[in-house]
Amino acid sequence: xxxxxxxxxxxxxxxxxxxxxxxxxxxxxxxxxxxxxxxxxxxxxxxxxxxxxxxxxxxxxxxxxxxxxxxxxxxxxxxxxxxxxxxxxxxxxxxxxxxxxxxxxxxxxxxxxxxxxxxxxxxxxxxxxxxxxxxxxxxxxxxxxxxxxxxxxxxxxxxxxxxxxxxxxxxxxxxxxxxxxxxxxxxxxxxxxxxxxxxxxxxxxxxxxxxxxxxxxxxxxxxxxxxxxxxxxxxxxxxxxxxxxxxxxxxxxxxxxxxxxxxxxxxxxxxxxxxxxxxxxxxxxxxxxxxxxxxxxxxxxxxxxxxxxxxxxxxxxxxxxxxxxxxxxxxxxxxxxxxxxxxxxxxxxxxxxxxxxxxxxxxx
Amino acid sequence: xxxxxxxxxxxxxxxxxxxxxxxxxxxxxxxxxxxxxxxxxxxxxxxxxxxxxxxxxxxxxxxxxxxxxxxxxxxxxxxxxxxxxxxxxxxxxxxxxxxxxxxxxxxxxxxxxxxxxxxxxxxxxxxxxxxxxxxxxxxxxxxxxxxxxxxxxxxxxxxxxxxxxxxxxxxxxxxxxxxxxxxxxxxxxxxxxxxxxxxxxxxxxxxxxxxxxxxxxxxxxxxxxxxxxxxxxxxxxxxxxxxxxxxxxxxxxxxxxxxxxxxxxxxxxxxxxxxxxxxxxxxxxxxxxxxxxxxxxxxxxxxxxxxxxxxxxxxxxxxxxxxxxxxxxxxxxxxxxxxxxxxxxxxxxxxxxxxxxxxxxxxx
Numbered sequence: 001x002x003x004x005x006x007x008x009x010x011x012x013x014x015x016x017x018x019x020x021x022x023x024x025x026x027x028x029x030x031x032x033x034x035x036x037x038x039x040x041x042x043x044x045x046x047x048x049x050x051x052x053x054x055x056x057x058x059x060x061x062x063x064x065x066x067x068x069x070x071x072x073x074x075x076x077x078x079x080x081x082x083x084x085x086x087x088x089x090x091x092x093x094x095x096x097x098x099x100x101x102x103x104x105x106x107x108x109x110x111x112x113x114x115x116x117x118x119x120x121x122x123x124x125x126x127x128x129x130x131x132x133x134x135x136x137x138x139x140x141x142x143x144x145x146x147x148x149x150x151x152x153x154x155x156x157x158x159x160x161x162x163x164x165x166x167x168x169x170x171x172x173x174x175x176x177x178x179x180x181x182x183x184x185x186x187x188x189x190x191x192x193x194x195x196x197x198x199x200x201x202x203x204x205x206x207x208x209x210x211x212x213x214x215x216x217x218x219x220x221x222x223x224x225x226x227x228x229x230x231x232x233x234x235x236x237x238x239x240x241x242x243x244x245x246x247x248x249x250x251x252x253x254x255x256x257x258x259x260x261x262x263x264x265x266x267x268x269x270x271x272x273x274x275x276x277x278x279x280x281x282x283x284x285x286x287x288x289x290x291x292x293x294x295x296x297x298x299x300x301x302x303x304x305x306x307x308x309x310x311x312x313x314x315x316x317x318x319x320x321x322x323x324x325x326x327x328x329x330x331x332x333x334x335x336x337x338x339x340x341x342x343x344x345x346x347x348x349x350x351x352x353x354x355x356x357x358x359x360x361x362x363x364x
Numbered sequence: 365x366x367x368x369x370x371x372x373x374x375x376x377x378x379x380x381x382x383x384x385x386x387x388x389x390x391x392x393x394x395x396x397x398x399x400x401x402x403x404x405x406x407x408x409x410x411x412x413x414x415x416x417x418x419x420x421x422x423x424x425x426x427x428x429x430x431x432x433x434x435x436x437x438x439x440x441x442x443x444x445x446x447x448x449x450x451x452x453x454x455x456x457x458x459x460x461x462x463x464x465x466x467x468x469x470x471x472x473x474x475x476x477x478x479x480x481x482x483x484x485x486x487x488x489x490x491x492x493x494x495x496x497x498x499x500x501x502x503x504x505x506x507x508x509x510x511x512x513x514x515x516x517x518x519x520x521x522x523x524x525x526x527x528x529x530x531x532x533x534x535x536x537x538x539x540x541x542x543x544x545x546x547x548x549x550x551x552x553x554x555x556x557x558x559x560x561x562x563x564x565x566x567x568x569x570x571x572x573x574x575x576x577x578x579x580x581x582x583x584x585x586x587x588x589x590x591x592x593x594x595x596x597x598x599x600x601x602x603x604x605x606x607x608x609x610x611x612x613x614x615x616x617x618x619x620x621x622x623x624x625x626x627x628x629x630x631x632x633x634x635x636x637x638x639x640x641x642x643x644x645x646x647x648x649x650x651x652x653x654x655x656x657x658x659x660x661x662x663x664x665x666x667x668x669x670x671x672x673x674x675x676x677x678x679x680x681x682x683x684x685x686x687x688x689x690x691x692x693x694x695x696x697x698x699x700x701x702x703x704x705x706x707x708x709x710x711x712x713x714x715x716x717x718x719x720x721x722x723x724x725x726x727x728x
Contacts, residue, residue, distance in 0.1 A: 180560055185577040188552050190636035191613040196544055197639035199609065213549040213584040220577040222637025229629035236621040243618050245563065247611055249555040254607050257600040265593035272554035273586030275561035 001158065002062030003027040005084075007054055007076060009041035011121050012093055013067030014129030017046035019162035022131055026161075031057035041126050058084040063158055065115075066092040069227070070234045074103035077112050084111075089151035091115040095178060096234040097142040097171040109144035110301055113155050114171060116140040116178075117164055124224060132163070139164035141312075142171040143305030149297065149323055149334075152304045156321045165317055168308035179238035184246060186228060187239070189221035288340025290319055292361035293347045295334040299326060303356075304334060310350045311336075316343045335361075365522065366426030367391040369448075371418055371440060373405035375485055376457055377431030378493030381410035383526035386495055390525075395421035405490050422448040427522055429479075430456040433591065434598045438467035441476050448475075453515035455479040459542060460598040461506040461535040473508035474665055477519050478535060480504040480542075481528055488588060496527070503528035505676075506535040507669030513661065513687055513698075516668045520685045529681055532672030543602035548610060550592060551603070553585035652704025654683055656725035657711045659698040663690060667720075668698060674714045675700075680707045699725075 004020055006013045009030045017028045030047035031054055032038040038050045051057035054076060058064045064080045066073055073092050077100060080090045090112045092100060097114040104112055117139040121128055139159045143152050159166040169177075196214070232239055256264040297303040304323065311318055320337035338344050344360035351358045368384055370377045373394045381392045394411035395418055396402040402414045415421035418440060422428045428444045430437055437456050441464060444454045454476045456464060461478040468476055481503040485492055503523045507516050523530040533541075560578070596603055620628040661667045668687065675682055684701035702708050708724035715722045 177564060180564055181578040185556065185581045187614070187617050188556065188581060189577070190633055191610060191617065192549065192552065193636045193639045193643070194632070195606070195609055195613060197635075197642065199606075200541060200544055213553070214545040216580045216583050217549045217552060218636075218640060218643075219580050222633055222635075222640045225630050225633035225637060228633045229626050232617075232621060232629055233624060233626060236624065240618055240621055242559070242563075243614060243621075245559055246555060247614055247618075249559060250551070250607060250611055250614075253551050253555065253596075254604055254611075257596060257604055257607075260597060260600065262593050262597060265596055266589050268558070269554055269586055269589035269592045271561075271586075272557045272582075273589060275557045276582060276586045278561065279557070279582075 001026050001154075001161065003029055003060055004158065005051075005057040005061040005064045005080075006030045006047065006067060007057060007064065007080070008032055008067035009037050009046060009126050009129075010067060011124045011126065011128050012117070012133070013065065014041050014044065014046040014126035015131065015133035016065060016067070016093075016162065017041060018044070018129055018131040019134055020158075021045060021048065023161055029057045029061065037126050041129075044126065044129065046126060046129055054079050055083040058088065060085065061088050063154060064088060064090045066090070066094075068092075070094040070096055070099065070230050073100040077104060078108065081108050081111055086111075087150075089113060089148075089155045091141075091155055093117055094234075095182070095231050097140070097174045099234050101142065101144055101171050106144075106146045109146040110148050111151055113144075113147050113152055113305075114140075114142035115155065115159070116142070116174065117159075118182075124227075134159075135163040137164050139166050140174050141166050141168045141308070142174055143168060143302075143309065144171070145302045145305065147305040148301050149299075149304035149332075150325070152308065153321055153323045156308070156318070160320060165319075167315070167317065168305065168312035170309055170313070173313065175235050176238045176241070179235055179242045183232060183235055183239045184242045186220055186223075187232070187243065188246075189218050193218040193221040288343065290337045290339060291341055291344040293336040293338055293344050293351075293358060294361045295336065295351050295356050295358040296331045297323075297334045297356060298331055299328060306354060307334065307336075307351050307356065310354060311338070311347055314346060314350055316347050316350075365390050365518075365525065367393055367424055368522065369415075369421040369425040369428045369444075370394045370411065370431060371421060371428065371444070372396055372431035373401050373410060373490050373493075374431060375488045375490065375492050376481070376497070377429065378405050378408065378410040378490035379495065379497035380429060380431070380457075380526065381405060382408070382493055382495040383498055384522075385409060385412065387525055393421045393425065401490050405493075408490065408493065410490060410493055418443050419447040422452065424449065425452050427518060428452060428454045430454070430458075432456075434458045434460060434463065434594050437464040441468060442472065445472050445475055450475075451514075453477060453512075453519045455505075455519055457481055458598075459546070459595050461504070461538045463598050465506065465508055465535050470508075470510045473510040474512050475515055477508075477511050477516060477669075478504075478506035479519065479523070480506070480538065481523075482546075488591075498523075499527040501528050503530050504538050505530050505532045505672070506538055507532060507666075507673065508535070509666045509669065511669040512665050513663075513668035513696075514689070516672065517685055517687045520672070520682070524684060529683075531679070531681065532669065532676035534673055534677070537677065539599050540602045540605070543599055543606045547596060547599055547603045548606045550584055550587075551596070551607065552610075553582050557582040557585040652707065654701045654703060655705055655708040657700040657702055657708050657715075657722060658725045659700065659715050659720050659722040660695045661687075661698045661720060662695055663692065670718060671698065671700075671715050671720065674718060675702070675711055678710060678714055680711050680714075 119137040326332040483501040690696040
């Protein structure tokens with residue numbers, strides 16, 4: 001892995017630097033508008049080299065990771081694309097993905113591939129960075145149809161190298177999913193804690209008697225207001241969609257309470273029990289022995305991202321991915337490693353349905 | 365402490381039995397409609413004696429604890445009141461309190477004092493009972509104005525003896541508080557997990573990528589459908605109130621997103637941060653050295669419950685409470701122990717404002 005440039009050395013960027021530097025021979029270069037954050041990152045060993053500008057840090061890099069606030073990403077991406085070498089993949093770690101992709105041209109989306117590691121911390125800033133932050137976490141990748149296969153492979157390898165689980169997904173699907181499982185929960189937590197503070201009888205102090213459900217629901221409330229205001233705005237269309245649906249569901253509960261409908265309430269809570277159990281089981285799956293899947297792919301942009309996204313949507317985890325390029329205008333071979341024979345069979349079926357010849361190639 | 369009768373030996377009743385039996389010389393008698401639960405409770409050492417009926421178990425008891433589903437409580441309370449000795453306090457552990465109190469006559473509320481320990485477990489049934497379940501938890505007591513002072517003192521002592529923190533509170537205030545900090549969170553968790561299961565893009569399996577906020581918010585979803593259907597119905601007026609307020613707040617968030625109002629969203633998340641911090645601080649308070657508060661009280665029902673409720677609403681924790689009765693129609697002395705000189709001063713002020721002579725009596 002060639003030099004990796006990190007633009008923005010906060011909690012996330014700094015942790016990525018620590019994780020990369022713990023690998024043999026990876027050089028990590030950092031840039032940050034805050035000189036003190038940059039100095040701290042250098043002192044902590046999160047970066048090898050501190051650079052004064054984005055243009056300087058991306059020079060000679062094989063990967064650029066933009067770890068900056070969501071509204072700044074399109075501008076930074078454009079500058080990085082202009083200054084970085086042609087064999088360098090540009091990515092970001094913003095928690096919404098459609099905005100930055102839509103702000104770029106199709107040509108720019110050849111080298112820019114969105115990313116989103118689903119992790120973080122209550123406390124921000126490089127001082128709280130830690131090497132293991134990405135260990136075992138889902139790291140969404142949102143390659144556009146134009147994404148270059150070699151660069152997608154490079155980025156996939158980087159994500160695997162720091163211990164995360166790369167999952168390719170369509171940017172719009174990602175944003176709707178995040179609205180549902182992250183942004184809506186944050187809104188609910190905020191509204192609940194505000195309502196409790198405003199209206200709790202017996203004084204605010206009575207709330208210390210609150211049970212675990214309140215504590216659970218409000219744990220994420222109020223974290224990092226500027227970050228969350230920007231996330232909600234950047235994903236406002238999807239957040240509004242899921243808010244509307246959620247409000248309708250609350251209205252149904254209210255209606256059932258109003259007509260004293262025990263059967264309906266039993267169904268509501270029972271459905272939730274089933275849903276939660278299904279989610280729990282899904283979370284436990286996937287420790288089967290690795291199996292190779294070989295796919296013949298044409299040497300054109302988008303092929304690997306199409307395949308990876310198809311597998312990501314089916315939640316087949318690509319544990320490893322490598323590309324053996326063929327002759328120009330010919331076919332190369334994509335080698336995927338997935339978990340277990342069932343996943344391999346399903347992967348062969350999915351990519352076959354998209355017109356690629358594929359075969360499950362035995363244990364790794 | 366005389367014999368304690370537990371009606372319903374499930375997770376809660378069984379845990380109470382274990383906690384009481386770990387104290388020297390407390391006899392615990394149990395009854396349950398399920399013979400197998402009763403046998404298990406006996407085998408586990410959660411009760412000393414298994415009785416065949418409510419009437420049998422309350423005979424000779426000094427305290428009766430009804431650990432049964434909320435809809436059954438009024439009927440059980442009436443039967444216990446009829447069969448138990450006059451010096452026996454009857455209580456319950458239901459999570460809503462107005463219903464059972466309103467179902468009883470003023471005379472019955474002399475000996476019946478509602479209770480609600482704020483704890484539980486994901487798994488129900490006596491097999492999961494444990495001695496330490498009540499350790500350090502808030503145990504709400506909702507004495508009506510008619511509650512007999514001696515019986516309130518008996519119940520308070522029982523709660524303290526099993527390691528819980530008794531907090532006296534008006535039953536209506538309790539129910540509104542629980543609607544806000546427990547019942548609404550359960551509704552939100554259920555609606556969220558149902559919405560996720562119904563609408564998550566990329567298939568349900570994509571949800572395993574959900575971050576900690578989703579996991580936190582949905583942890584309580586779907587627990588014990590019959591119990592929760594009954595709790596929501598028993599507290600439907602308060603739940604509808606808080607649902608209405610909550611829905612209004614969600615509408616405000618949606619409106620701010622619709623007009624792209626970053627300032628408003630910053631305020632929303634910032635307010636939540638402040639509220640959560642205040643709640644956190646409130647939860648940490650109260651390890652000051654114990655101080656005695658002496659109150660002259662007339663020998664009439666309701667005096668102690670009025671005082672305890674006033675302190676409970678101000679969230680002054682009564683760590684210990686004892687009554688030295690005076691002559692008939694005269695005054696007795698109530699000895700309270702509270703945490704710290706500030707709390708003691710505030711307690712004197714609060715009970716003074718209600719017409720009782722009181723004084724803070726130095727360290728314990």
